[in-house]
Amino acid sequence: MSTLKDDLLEAWQAKGKDKRFILGIVGAPGAGKSTLASRLCAEINAEISGKPAIVVPMDGYHFSNEHLSEINLLALKGIPATFDSHAFVDTLARIKNTMDESVLCPRFDRSIEASIPDDIEVKPQHKLILVEGNYLLLDDSPWSQIASLLDQSWYIHCPADTLFARLIQRHVNGGKSRPQALEKVESTDLPNASLIETTKSRATRVLQ
Secondary structure (H helix, E strand, O other): OHHHHHHHHHHHHHHOOOOOEEEEEEEOOOOOHHHHHHHHHHHHHHHOOOOOEEEEEHHHHEOOHHHHHHOOOHHHEOEHHHEOHHHHHHHHHHHHHOOOOOEEEEEEEOOOOEEEEEEEEEOOOOOEEEEEEOOOOOOOOOHHHOHHHOOEEEEEOOOHHHHHHHHHHHHHHOOOOHHHHHHHHHHHHHHHHHHHHOOHHHOOEEEO
16 A cells, blocks of 8 residues: 555655646446545555545435436436536536635445545645546446546556455445345346446556
8 A cells, every 4th residue: 555655745746746636536336446445545644744545436426216216217316427527527627627616525325335525625735636437437427427537547457256245245334135236246246346347447557
């Protein structure tokens, strides 16, 4: 972890520490994106005064379950169409281009399967923005605009059997029975993982 942290700090310093550096952390569901982002953020903020790092997760931009029910996509929650991608892209653009005022972002609470609006505040002091999500490198509009907003993108490659076990456990922990968890993984998570895998070549770095 310290090597990744040092690499990130070196890249930020090369750009200029008075400037904002946005790192995209990409990978399939269960690959470890949020874990990596939170650990990098904690280590950087423990080392550097002013706590310059913050995590902005893509998951906060899930459409509500009510809206997904209305458009018949609740069962497929997690596919690209179940996110407010336009709002996500707009927020990243404001973070990149706004340095003198705060930008508010939603946070997804897995315990209630819903987003909490304006729960993350990106302040002017935050110069290292760790954006983590599945679809940061998709080539479809408006997702395709994200790559130009990132200074670097790191793709986490995770073996399929590890992903499968983690995803089953995630859904069981969320209250699903094992058959329900298996159905969700096979209907949504694994197809998503295959789609996300096609974006790996666009990343500036692949982490094994």
